[in-house]
């Protein structure tokens with residue numbers, strides 16, 4: 001299969017599996033097609049750096065989906081460690097506030113200076129999709145509209161020097177309008193038309209997400225649970241490849 005590097009860069013594969021052997025198999029088979037492998041808390045809390053070292057050993061990028069949220073000093077040190085560990089992407093909760101996000105950027109910068117490498121992609125999680133309007137109103141006693149609040153947090157993340165945010169593709173356009181074209185948007189909830197929806201509610205096809213402005217697509221079960229992950233990936237490449245902007 002011919003690899004279009006512009007497409008590859010956008011593909012972030014979510015390694016949400018129980019077992020490190022399954023994760024390694026996915027990395028082995030898919031690393032030629034995947035820009036970045038996402039290691040989430042499920043895998044990281046079980047296998048720690050073993051899976052990260054495996055991905056790095058294939059010269060592939062990894063995204064440590066660690067969602068830091070603590071006082072600025074702790075986040076600064078943790079961010080430095082994450083980047084020293086080799087992460088090309090990591091994330092923090094925007095609800096940690098401006099100072100905390102600035103600390104994350106500072107920590108990452110220190111690590112890059114030590115390693116003499118380019119800065120990583122640092123993303124802010126604005127609002128978890130599990131936080132509904134009802135939770136905002138009834139549990140937190142915040143009466144702002146949940147999507148307005150997410151945009152406000154995206155602007156805060158931009159002001160803190162973050163690279164971008166994690167957001168639904170349905171919100172990508174609004175975020176770009178508020179934060180500028182260069183501010184990156186990484187979109188989960190991606191489902192090609194031929195795949196199952198699973199537990200995702202607000203889904204978009206890869207093509208639609210890119211049309212809305214997504215810079216990175218988090219793709220998980222549509223590929224990892226497919227009978228042939230490589231064929232599934234090929235179909236995604238074909239679909240995205242139809243776009244004129246690529």
Ligand code: C5P
Pocket residue numbers: 014016040128129166188189190198200218219220221222
């Ligand atoms: O398998 P699927 O494509 O649904 O995987 C989506 C990935 O994106 C998972 O790792 C999930 O934790 C992550 N994610 C999400 N929705 C968000 C933020 C992250 O599905 N709002």
